[in-house]
Amino acid sequence: MPEGDQESLARVANDEAFLMLVPFHAEPKLRRKAWLAGLIMLATISLAAFNLMSIEMAAISGAVMVILTGCIPINQAYRSIDSRIFVFIAGAIPLGAAMQKTGTATLLAGWLQHAVGSWPERMVLLALFALVAIITQFMSDSATTALLAPIAVALAQALGRAPEPFVVTVAMASVVAFLTPIGHHGNLLVYGPGRYRFVDFVLVGTPLTAICALIVVLLAPLIWQG
Amino acid sequence: MFANVNPQQLWFIAILLVALLLFVTEWIRTDMVAVMIVVALYLTRVLKADEALAGFSSEPAIVIAGIFVLSGALHVTALSDKIGALIGKLAGRRPGIAGPRRQR
Numbered sequence: 001m002p003e004g005d006q007e008s009l010a011r012v013a014n015d016e017a018f019l020m021l022v023p024f025h026a027e028p029k030l031r032r033k034a035w036l037a038g039l040i041m042l043a044t045i046s047l048a049a050f051n052l053m054s055i056e057m058a059a060i061s062g063a064v065m066v067i068l069t070g071c072i073p074i075n076q077a078y079r080s081i082d083s084r085i086f087v088f089i090a091g092a093i094p095l096g097a098a099m100q101k102t103g104t105a106t107l108l109a110g111w112l113q114h115a116v117g118s119w120p121e122r123m124v125l126l127a128l129f130a131l132v133a134i135i136t137q138f139m140s141d142s143a144t145t146a147l148l149a150p151i152a153v154a155l156a157q158a159l160g161r162a163p164e165p166f167v168v169t170v171a172m173a174s175v176v177a178f179l180t181p182i183g184h185h186g187n188l189l190v191y192g193p194g195r196y197r198f199v200d201f202v203l204v205g206t207p208l209t210a211i212c213a214l215i216v217v218l219l220a221p222l223i224w225q226g
Numbered sequence: 227m228f229a230n231v232n233p234q235q236l237w238f239i240a241i242l243l244v245a246l247l248l249f250v251t252e253w254i255r256t257d258m259v260a261v262m263i264v265v266a267l268y269l270t271r272v273l274k275a276d277e278a279l280a281g282f283s284s285e286p287a288i289v290i291a292g293i294f295v296l297s298g299a300l301h302v303t304a305l306s307d308k309i310g311a312l313i314g315k316l317a318g319r320r321p322g323i324a325g326p327r328r329q330r
Contacts, residue, residue: 040299071303089290090281094264
């Protein structure tokens with residue numbers, strides 16, 4: 001933590017050569033509001049966690065509250081929003097809508113069913129996992145499960161297998177959102193400030209996803225035997 | 227197998243593949259690619275204008291904006307410094323558990 005008088009600290013903070021991960025030049029006036037900001041943050045998380053409010057309304061209400069209570073000046077609030085990340089997610093979202101509207105997810109599932117007919121069950125599950133993990137990058141977790149679970153059941157029936165391992169594979173694969181920064185809010189939040197590249201998430205996410213896929217594919221048929 | 231693919235699906239798959247290629251290679255900035263997706267989906271008539279623009283009012287976009295403001299408040303009130311310092315103190319001299327790490 002650097003030390004010195006306010007003026008020289010501000011000079012360092014504003015110098016392009018120094019990347020400030022944590023700003024250390026908070027004014028004393030705002031420091032006194034720290035407990036309030038923390039309280040609003042906790043309230044926001046609780047409202048969303050206990051389903052008292054939808055998560056987006058909780059987030060925007062929390063933002064309004066920190067500004068109204070003077071925890072952050074409104075200009076600084078605007079500056080806090082990484083517009084690059086906002087535009088990035090807002091632009092990538094319609095891919096999911098388009099995938100659903102054009103019926104491409106169903107089409108891909110149909111191809112899968114066609115291709116895997118003679119494969120052993122675990123290979124089929126692995127292929128199913130891979131397909132769902134890719135689709136869930138562009139569609140929400142719940143929309144992916146809702147769309148592909150019936151397809152998984154049909155696939156199981158066509159192959160004469162118990163449906164449970166297939167549906168569990170879909171449910172698990174659709175929450176595996178590690179592959180890209182657009183897969184999950186959490187990834188997005190660190191994408192900008194962390195100065196990561198798109199491929200960084202792919203490089204870490206792919207092995208992680210592969211491990212999850214192996215566990216699900218190995219265990220599911222053992223737990224639900226057809 | 228490919229006979230039942232309609233033009234809309236072909237357009238969508240083409241846009242998806244090009245978008246993925248550009249996202250991964252970053253020949254064009256990712257936020258720019260994202261806006262190009264919106265325009266491309268509209269121009270190819272895969273989506274109507276309101277559908278193509280729905281991302282801007284979508285749950286993830288609003289959550290991200292709201293959380294950025296909230297974490298901005300934690301920064302300017304120096305609460306995040308305090309929490310960071312607390313974690314650093316708890317971890318003591320074992321940076322493997324927590325504590326500040328050097329910038330690359």
